[in-house]
Amino acid sequence: MNINKIAYSAFVAFVASLATLVSIQALSSSDRDAADDDALDSITLDELAEHDGAESCWKAIHGRVYDITDYVPDHPTEEEVILEWCGRESTEGWDNKRPGVPHSARAEAMLEEYLIGRLVDGDGEPLEPEAAARAEEGDEAGDADGEPARLSPAEDERLHRALLGLPLDGRYRGVFSDGGEMQVNVQFDLRDGRLSNISYRHLAYRGEDYRRLDEDDDLYPVWAQHQQLAEALEGQPLTAIFALYEPERLAEDIDGYSGATLRGNKVHSAFRDALNRGVYSWP
Ligand code: HEM
Numbered sequence: 001m002n003i004n005k006i007a008y009s010a011f012v013a014f015v016a017s018l019a020t021l022v023s024i025q026a027l028s029s030s031d032r033d034a035a036d037d038d039a040l041d042s043i044t045l046d047e048l049a050e051h052d053g054a055e056s057c058w059k060a061i062h063g064r065v066y067d068i069t070d071y072v073p074d075h076p077t078e079e080e081v082i083l084e085w086c087g088r089e090s091t092e093g094w095d096n097k098r099p100g101v102p103h104s105a106r107a108e109a110m111l112e113e114y115l116i117g118r119l120v121d122g123d124g125e126p127l128e129p130e131a132a133a134r135a136e137e138g139d140e141a142g143d144a145d146g147e148p149a150r151l152s153p154a155e156d157e158r159l160h161r162a163l164l165g166l167p168l169d170g171r172y173r174g175v176f177s178d179g180g181e182m183q184v185n186v187q188f189d190l191r192d193g194r195l196s197n198i199s200y201r202h203l204a205y206r207g208e209d210y211r212r213l214d215e216d217d218d219l220y221p222v223w224a225q226h227q228q229l230a231e232a233l234e235g236q237p238l239t240a241i242f243a244l245y246e247p248e249r250l251a252e253d254i255d256g257y258s259g260a261t262l263r264g265n266k267v268h269s270a271f272r273d274a275l276n277r278g279v280y281s282w283p
Contacts, residue, residue, distance in 0.1 A: 052087025
């Protein structure tokens with residue numbers, strides 16, 4: 001055997017051992033994942049959907065659920081980019097931070113620090129991302145057997161109201177943006193034409209996030225007053241949003257300084273945007 005042949009055989013043996021190592025590694029990591037997942041807490045889409053904002057932000061990514069509440073302020077984009085996916089099956093967003101570009105391996109390693117469970121269906125079986133996304137959309141295309149979905153009596157009623165131009169009962173979300181900045185993002189429910197569960201998913205001005213201010217911050221009264229606006233509208237008929245044009249009718253203590261920044265009309269605009277967009281979900 002000449003030197004070349006020896007070198008070639010040694011090279012082939014080296015490549016073969018590398019390939020074996022790689023496949024052993026692949027096998028053991030997938031085994032480990034499966035075993036780990038069985039040990040994780042089971043979380044349903046309904047439970048996931050309860051954590052849909054900055055106060056508590058859970059995301060389902062590739063079948064696992066992560067509580068990334070603490071990470072949201074550190075994410076290297078505007079918060080809306082990442083908040084939009086809270087409470088949802090987020091694999092699509094994760095795999096496409098920009099269209100076609102997934103997050104880096106470093107980001108993946110960070111994500112695992114926030115692991116809290118695995119996504120399951122109503123029977124406790126693992127729920128794949130595609131099935132979860134379809135379930136969130138209400139599986140509009142049809143049922144599991146491929147039958148076209150029929151209108152249920154509730155849907156029929158909704159269609160009837162929509163045709164008459166009446167706002168439908170349901171959960172709404174709407175925003176007011178100006179100068180390229182989202183300033184108000186409001187969520188509310190409508191029941192028999194009355195408002196409930198009003199909350200701000202976002203409230204900011206010039207990069208200052210009012211929801212994160214400390215009580216001793218100069219701007220804190222602005223946040224407090226916006227909360228008063230929401231409380232005053234709670235249980236009121238939808239038409240009460242017109243009072244937002246005169247916020248002093250709804251909020252107390254509007255002094256000169258904070259009065260200048262309390263813009264009830266922005267909140268009004270976000271409500272109108274929500275109504276224009278139509279029902280966001282049927283809670
Ligand atoms: C699922 C919703 C998410 C969306 C839509 C999203 C979107 C983005 C965007 C647009 C960027 C900046 C653009 C770029 O780097 O090219 C980015 C970067 C980054 N994101 Fe996210 N992100 C999401 C969730 C997360 C989560 C949950 C984490 C970590 C726990 C995370 C960690 C990072 C990191 C570390 C970067 C820096 C770039 C990289 O390492 O890939 N992101 N993301």
